[in-house]
Amino acid sequence: MQQAALTDSENPSVGCTEMQRTNQKRAMTPVRVFRTIGGMTLTELRYIVAVARERHFGRAAEACFVSQPTLSVAIKKLEEELEVKIFERGGSEVSVTPLGEDIVRQAQVTLESAASIKEIARRGKDPLAGPLRLGVIHTIGPYLLPDLVRNTIAQVPQMPLMLQENFTVRLLEMLRTGELDCTVLAEPFPDTGLAIAPLYDEPFMVAVPRDHPLATRERISSAELKQETMLLLGTGHCFRDHVLEVCPEFARFASDAEGIRKSFEGSSLETIRHMVASGMGLTVVPQLSIPPGAGTDRDALVRYLPFADPVPTRRVVLAWRRSFTRYEAIAALRNAIMSCPLEGVRRITD
Template identity: 90%
Template sequence: MTLTELRYIVAVARERHFGRAAEACFVSQPTLSVAIKKLEEELEVKLFERGGSEVSVTPLGEEIIRQAQATLESAASIKEIARRGKDPLAGPLRLGVIYTIGPYLLPDLVRNAIDHVPQMPLMLHENFTVRLLEMLRTGELDCTILAEPFPDTGLAIAPLYDEPFMVAVPRHHPLASRASISSAELKQQTMLLLGTGHCFRDHVLEVCPEFARFSSDTEGIRKSFEGSSLETIKHMVASGMGITVVPQLSVPADHGTPDHPSLLRYIPFSDPVPTRRVVLAWRRSFTRYEAIAALRNAVYQCPLPGVRRVTD
């Protein structure tokens, strides 16, 4: 039995699919399948039911996978304990960031980290919240920057900032001249959304819950488009395909100025303004506390226009 085999069975249990699990582990599907079969033969138990389009975990397999998860966390802790005698700021810090934060925070954050803690290079990984939490639990990441809420996993959490949302519309849209807009006024608009898996999609659906009912067999689907990134959606809004909701930091600082005319207009929400809380999360067993503090300070040194820093 090896840690690699344990990572494989945890990945299959998470993905419920051998192909996707192999992709997540950066190995071929045959390699993953052979390793899991070898482990099943060694343990003389069946971990997964293989049938249909989805893999299911056997009752005994559920217990073994929970223990495998705990073992992977313990293995990660051993590596951290071994570093205790060293400078906690020396060496890379593996940081995960969700897609709707990374492009707007990381350029300034990396620059600040290089200026103030050059001995602690940031190893960056962008992904969905669910995947980042999994990588955090298995020790593939040291910490993550996420937006609440997310599943309670017993992590240590430090708030960073509260970020308001804005409405993005084409510059010639009837709403473009408005000083503010209420969420109720968006109900009759064509809303462009991020695809499933993005937590910001869920935040937008909280603001505009009527869009949650859209499915392929309803007329409402004609009113929505699912994009892979905020920037893709912004370009589609600029072309007149609809409107969208974006986080404050994604709004260009110089948008709409005479020197930088924009195809988009960004309109604030009227009270109550929808916001999201962005936090820094890490395993409680992670021992480089000074590194976490240095990263948090580097975030606070970023411009963060329009957001409210939370220093509690």
């Protein structure tokens, strides 16, 4: 059916100002209401990643250097803004909801991207100026860091080290979220697409009480330790896994009932060293953990024996994100590490 044309008096556009015509168009256009998500912050994303990792609000708050109420309020606010539940709260542990797992995973990507943006911004500045956040595993830190800190102060005083000692899994997580710039680890560890520079191969040694029948030996094989009471680091320490990997004879100490009766676990190498000195058993330690002069001190309560060939070793490396752009800082750190005494290890210079 043909529609009659409007006369000028019937046409609402005629005689109207441009502003009036615009207002008429707006009035005739259906209104669509959009809900917007409030100002999500990187801090809130760090909080949810920490809670997902620790499965505990208190430990997550401690890791983020804030009070638990501060962290809890921020996460509750984020959940309300997103209108989803990220965490299930109940009992002593916190669990992540299925949807929360996706959110946490994306938060980790976002945090890494944010760290990359900061690194890009530093390109035009002195890459050696400013702190370098370095992580080190527990079985390396006490024996490397004193010399390393001294070397960096002497060689690159404008690049102070911000240090973090922790387990391998935690350090890798902190690298991924941008909380660390680089870390010193022992291989093997999960492949996370990191850039890696080898530092040195470190042999393992056997620590025995000075009055033990094996204390007078020049060398010892891992097979000879089968009948001994072995002292191992607790679960979570990568060095424990390294020892069990290169000395499969020790695997029974962590599995069957006989092994459990003949083994003890310690929280640190120093604790285990004192247990050896007390005659409670033997242990395996990395070369750099041996006190200076231990081989010539006849009054020492602990003797350190090298393994017979093939000598078990671990490879220590420097790892960092591929997106980290302060290449000169990484090179300076590696030079400072290689300038440390590192007695008894095989340096990897190529």
